[in-house]
Amino acid sequence: MLITEIKIGDKMKIPADQKFHPEYGHSGKVVWISEDGKTVAIQCEKRHNGKKVVFMVKINSNKWGAQP
Numbered sequence: 001m002l003i004t005e006i007k008i009g010d011k012m013k014i015p016a017d018q019k020f021h022p023e024y025g026h027s028g029k030v031v032w033i034s035e036d037g038k039t040v041a042i043q044c045e046k047r048h049n050g051k052k053v054v055f056m057v058k059i060n061s062n063k064w065g066a067q068p
């Protein structure tokens with residue numbers, strides 16, 4: 001998916017990440033896109049430790065295509 005196709009409010013899969021978001025298969029809503037379009041913030045639709053959390057995701061990695 002190209003960054004130009006991403007808009008605030010879009011639902012996206014959150015890439016699994018060793019540090020911040022190790023769980024696979026979570027989706028969330030895009031709540032912020034950086035000016036250069038290379039980073040987005042996604043609010044996970046699932047709660048983590050009972051909280052709603054937002055994850056920053058760099059778009060210029062190929063993680064977007066690596067979801068199971």
Ligand SMILES: [Zn+2]
Nearest residue numbers: 023026044046
């Ligand atoms: Zn999550």
